[in-house]
Amino acid sequence: MRQRLILCVEDEADLRADIAEELRAAGYAVAEAPNGEAALARIAEAAPDLVLCDINMPSMDGFALLRRLREDRPDLADTPFLFLTALADRRDMVAGKEAGADDYLVKPIDYDVMLATIAARLRQVDRMRGKAAAEMEAARAAFGALARTPEATLPAPDGAAGAAAAALDRVALGVFLLGGDRRVSFVNRAGRAMLAEAEGLHLSPEGMLRGAAAAQTAALREAVEAVLSPRGSGAAKGGAGLALPRPSGRRPLTALVCPLRAEDGAAIALFVSDPERQPQLAPDVIAGLYGLTPAETRLAVALTQGQRLEEIAEAFGLSRSTLAYTLRNLFRKTETDRQADLVRLFLASPLAIGSTEA
Secondary structure (H helix, E strand, O other): OOOOEEEEEOOOHHHHHHHHHHHHHOOOEEEEEOOHHHHHHHHHHOOOOEEEEEOOOOOOOHHHHHHHHHHHOHHHOOOOEEEEEEOOOHHHHHHHHHHOOOEEEEEOOOHHHHHHHHHHHHHHHHHHHHHHHHHHHHHHHHHHHHHOOHHHHOOOOOHHHHHHHHHHOOOOOEEEEEOOOOOEEEEOHHHHHHHHHOOOOEEOOOOOEEOOOHHHHHHHHHHHHHHHOOOOHHHHHOOEEEEEOOOOOOOOEEEEEEEEEEOOEEEEEEEEEOOOOOOOOOHHHHHHHHOOOHHHHHHHHHHHOOOOHHHHHHHHOOOHHHHHHHHHHHHHHHOOOOHHHHHHHHHOOHHHOOOOOO
């Protein structure tokens, strides 16, 4: 099994050395950096499996590093980011979680707690990636049926291809099938919505996908060619990822280009995610699966839509104590203990599959 790489970003040299020693003794590979700028350089050399980062550092602090990673490295979106903070810095803890940190460790560091937290976070990532890989294989199989059906470009294909198209219309990701000629032969419902917005991704009259500008179109073409080529860098990994910036300034679309080997020749599957669009969860399905009350269901749906607890309390006319009680019940019924884990549970599950309604 590959040795996991932990990046430790800490400006106190003695503490950084102690943390690195504990991590290496536990079997991890360790990269070290004294500040955010040095951390970015280390990440460019080798992508870490997890980041441990102090908050207050010279040159570039922990918040700035986290922001840069979330904005510039979509390929590291599922890499756990843990802040190191002093016990008294409650505001830093809250700000860190609002900025997208996955967890925090309190100084002085309890190394047993640190190792247990790291192991738990890495197991969580493994579960999510395993589920994503299984879904990818299922999607590839569905695409295979579509690619083998000449009628795949028609509005309502029949038989297995029709069933595959209907299933893919329920997926929250935009899904595009490209033939060996690089032309689009199938687009699911979410993908059609992205094309209708005409921001970040376009379809030419010839049926070719385009970015918002020439540079993005070239990057998309290079990713497709890399995956199609047996000697391309993407072929070895089974896919290539890229970001597609949007002129409006909204966060870029993120795309994964994957090879398909259909019976009638090479083909490409393009999966596109819009970070500004949250999957719509079916309240009745959530309630039935976890045995939630109507109040717990409303809270769960609101949290997955990105609302903050203060906003939810005001919108629902609830006191903070009532909201906290409802949230504790949600944690208990879903076997989670943190708000971020609760949201991740819902969004990474089949509950996040979209409805067939327009």
